[in-house]
Amino acid sequence: MLSERQRMILNAIVDDYIRSAEPVGSRSISKRGDVTFSPATIRNEMADLEELGLLEQPHTSAGRIPSIKGYRYYVDHLVTLDGLGDQDVRKLRTFFAEKMNHWEGVIGHAATLLSQLTNYTSIVLGPEMFSTTLKHFQLIPINDVSAVAIIVANTGHVEHRTITIPDGISMDDMAKIVNLLNDKLTGIPFHRVKSVLHSEIAKELTRYIDHCEEILSLLEQTITEEQEPKVFLSGASNMLTQPEFKDIDKAKSILEMLEETQLLMQLFQSNPSGIQVRIGTENAMEAINQCSLITATYSYEGQSLGTIGILGPTRMEYGKVISLLDYLSKDIALLMSRWHK
Amino acid sequence: MLSERQRMILNAIVDDYIRSAEPVGSRSISKRGDVTFSPATIRNEMADLEELGLLEQPHTSAGRIPSIKGYRYYVDHLVTLDGLGDQDVRKLRTFFAEKMNHWEGVIGHAATLLSQLTNYTSIVLGPEMFSTTLKHFQLIPINDVSAVAIIVANTGHVEHRTITIPDGISMDDMAKIVNLLNDKLTGIPFHRVKSVLHSEIAKELTRYIDHCEEILSLLEQTITEEQEPKVFLSGASNMLTQPEFKDIDKAKSILEMLEETQLLMQLFQSNPSGIQVRIGTENAMEAINQCSLITATYSYEGQSLGTIGILGPTRMEYGKVISLLDYLSKDIALLMSRWHK
DNA sequence: CGTTAGCACTCCTTTTAAGCGAGTGCTAAT
DNA sequence: ATTAGCACTCGCTTAAAAGGAGTGCTAACG
Numbered sequence: 109m110l111s112e113r114q115r116m117i118l119n120a121i122v123d124d125y126i127r128s129a130e131p132v133g134s135r136s137i138s139k140r141g142d143v144t145f146s147p148a149t150i151r152n153e154m155a156d157l158e159e160l161g162l163l164e165q166p167h168t169s170a171g172r173i174p175s176i177k178g179y180r181y182y183v184d185h186l187v188t189l190d191g192l193g194d195q196d197v198r199k200l201r202t203f204f205a206e207k208m209n210h211w212e213g214v215i216g217h218a219a220t221l222l223s224q225l226t227n228y229t230s231i232v233l234g235p236e237m238f239s240t241t242l243k244h245f246q247l248i249p250i251n252d253v254s255a256v257a258i259i260v261a262n263t264g265h266v267e268h269r270t271i272t273i274p275d276g277i278s279m280d281d282m283a284k285i286v287n288l289l290n291d292k293l294t295g296i297p298f299h300r301v302k303s304v305l306h307s308e309i310a311k312e313l314t315r316y317i318d319h320c321e322e323i324l325s326l327l328e329q330t331i332t333e334e335q336e337p338k339v340f341l342s343g344a345s346n347m348l349t350q351p352e353f354k355d356i357d358k359a360k361s362i363l364e365m366l367e368e369t370q371l372l373m374q375l376f377q378s379n380p381s382g383i384q385v386r387i388g389t390e391n392a393m394e395a396i397n398q399c400s401l402i403t404a405t406y407s408y409e410g411q412s413l414g415t416i417g418i419l420g421p422t423r424m425e426y427g428k429v430i431s432l433l434d435y436l437s438k439d440i441a442l443l444m445s446r447w448h449k
Numbered sequence: 450m451l452s453e454r455q456r457m458i459l460n461a462i463v464d465d466y467i468r469s470a471e472p473v474g475s476r477s478i479s480k481r482g483d484v485t486f487s488p489a490t491i492r493n494e495m496a497d498l499e500e501l502g503l504l505e506q507p508h509t510s511a512g513r514i515p516s517i518k519g520y521r522y523y524v525d526h527l528v529t530l531d532g533l534g535d536q537d538v539r540k541l542r543t544f545f546a547e548k549m550n551h552w553e554g555v556i557g558h559a560a561t562l563l564s565q566l567t568n569y570t571s572i573v574l575g576p577e578m579f580s581t582t583l584k585h586f587q588l589i590p591i592n593d594v595s596a597v598a599i600i601v602a603n604t605g606h607v608e609h610r611t612i613t614i615p616d617g618i619s620m621d622d623m624a625k626i627v628n629l630l631n632d633k634l635t636g637i638p639f640h641r642v643k644s645v646l647h648s649e650i651a652k653e654l655t656r657y658i659d660h661c662e663e664i665l666s667l668l669e670q671t672i673t674e675e676q677e678p679k680v681f682l683s684g685a686s687n688m689l690t691q692p693e694f695k696d697i698d699k700a701k702s703i704l705e706m707l708e709e710t711q712l713l714m715q716l717f718q719s720n721p722s723g724i725q726v727r728i729g730t731e732n733a734m735e736a737i738n739q740c741s742l743i744t745a746t747y748s749y750e751g752q753s754l755g756t757i758g759i760l761g762p763t764r765m766e767y768g769k770v771i772s773l774l775d776y777l778s779k780d781i782a783l784l785m786s787r788w789h790k
Numbered sequence: 791c792g793t794t795a796g797c798a799c800t801c802c803t804t805t806t807a808a809g810c811g812a813g814t815g816c817t818a819a820t
Numbered sequence: 821a822t823t824a825g826c827a828c829t830c831g832c833t834t835a836a837a838a839g840g841a842g843t844g845c846t847a848a849c850g
């Protein structure tokens with residue numbers, strides 16, 4: 109349990125360090141105004157806080173910087189969430205104003221906005237189709253051997269891919285298949301599509317058409333494989349602004365990680381609804397052990413759909429970022445519900 | 450006009466500098482084996498080459514490095530295109546083997562491949578729809594007020610966006626409009642869609658439906674706005690590997706530029722078919738004045754469709770990159786023609 | 791007893807100086 | 821025409837010195 113004074117001092121140190129990126133000394137805290145004790149007193153408290161593991165010293169005779177544990181305490185107990193400035197609010201308001209006609213637009217724009225407002229890197233995961241239902245399925249022939257399969261979800265989400273039509277399947281057959289699929293699958297949640305495809309559709313299909321196994325597995329692939337969400341990244345170069353990454357090698361390993369979509373999705377794996385803060389080594393990923401990741405989920409009809417997140421140095425403006433993510437995730441949810449209500 | 454010996458020396462200097470990134474001295478050239486003259490002789494020639502503007506000296510008593518003009522001469526007259534190693538060829542072969550079912554897959558994969566094989570940054574522009582024709586147009590209602598418009602090109606390219614249905618337009622009306630559009634627009638090249646929409650469609654539409662101006666402009670937007678090609682980027686972090694960008698600020702300004710899709714498209718603006726090399730300040734963009742950009746167009750039925758490119762330091766392995774781009778652009782063209790023949 | 795002034799000490803950072811060495815340009819010899 | 825020899829330049833590395841921010845401890849103060 110920390111005393112009130114210790115908490116004030118810890119708060120002051122974290123705030124100062126977030127601004128300056130340099131170890132904070134007792135003198136500078138004493139001069140801040142909000143902590144009215146002398147440097148000597150503050151030094152004593154700082155020694156205690158260091159013993160508790162909340163602060164560390166880069167070397168003897170340097171100021172203190174917050175440890176991971178220190179940031180954690182700050183985030184859990186001290187941070188103030190007033191962080192949205194006038195400009196920020198104005199930009200966020202215009203977020204609604206811009207006409208967006210597909211979700212990629214919304215999500216991509218949100219990513220850009222986040223990185224611009226924070227000067228950190230933003231990572232945004234597009235909506236998962238898990239809880240959405242199939243609205244429409246269609247095959248459009250391109251030529252004799254290939255067709256475009258188009259899948260529309262009830263959220264307006266569209267996926268498509270080109271498939272090769274197996275030999276021995278006529279145009280008529282295709283039309284029948286499409287009708288059958290629309291009959292049976294419309295309104296079915298995507299995560300159940302696969303089983304319905306196997307149980308009901310397979311039987312019907314064998315009646316009409318030969319070679320049905322082939323086309324069935326093709327459709328299965330087409331419909332089920334595309335469920336992985338898309339990742340949007342913005343402001344990766346902002347990482348280079350941070351003094352902690354002036355070392356090219358550190359910067360490089362982070363940027364390399366950011367380029368691997370797979371890894372980013374791993375990073376977002378366990379996202380409980382609401383806002384989550386992962387500080388430094390609390391992140392599983394080696395490359396971002398000196399970073400903090402703050403994520404917020406956006407949801408539609410109570411179901412959490414996707415995630416927006418900010419990656420920055422552990423020395424991050426937690427207050428500002430948290431309130432921004434909170435605000436924007438609700439905005440996105442609202443925007444999506446307006447579309448599809 | 451350069452003498453044979455001068456060309457050998459220039460070639461040796463460029464080759465050496467590309468490998469080492471350090472100013473090349475007369476002594477080290479003399480020891481290479483392929484230029485059998487003494488350092489003193491080589492020094493004389495180097496002084497001449499500097500006077501011609503092909504070499505420069507970072508400071509007195511340093512070795513020489515190629516100037517922009519020097520690289521230009523190297524690329525135009527000296528470079529050897531044998532650059533594809535065994536591994537490279539093997540990886541390129543597997544490019545065809547992977548199953549790709551939409552063009553984004555091909556293009557994205559090509560970008561990854563290029564950056565991995567070269568350790569530079571690759572930029573790839575997806576196919577322009579300019580010369581392609583409309584294959585199918587469809588509106589799929591999502592709910593009472595919105596629908597998804599889907600546009601399929603004869604190349605299998607699919608675009609979609611959500612539109613809001615204006616008041617006073619019924620489902621029947623929509624169906625009529627879709628039929629009309631498919632009748633009139635199928636087979637029409639995209640660049641002519643707009644005018645056809647205004648001339649023929651507008652007349653017909655006024656007969657059936659009120660409020661037609663509104664929906665017409667909506668459709669026009671939908672169909673014409675989506676023609677801008679998509680940009681794929683890979684290996685941006687490779688820039689940080691190059692010693693010339695160990696300076697964080699230089700690296701940052703380049704990475705920032707790479708994040709702006711608009712700028713990248715500008716960069717590719719004038720792309721005559723075939724391979725183009727732009728060295729250093731030959732690039733219009735300030736941020737990449739210390740970079741070289743090599744681009745190759747890939748085409749389909751004689752019409753150049755899109756561009757693949759490599760961005761690296763001026764000290765780039767021109768031979769290897771040029772042959773690689775040449776090879777891959779033809780591969781992509783072949784792959785696309787196989788789909789749609 | 792909590793708080794604060796004073797002071798010696800630590801250690802990082804910046805500055806200055808010296809020496810090294812790769813490379814050049816010129817001259818004279820081959 | 822080519823090459824060996826040599827004095828000279830200048831960036832880079834290493835070493836030493838100066839500077840300074842900040843601490844921990846002790847003793848004095850209210």
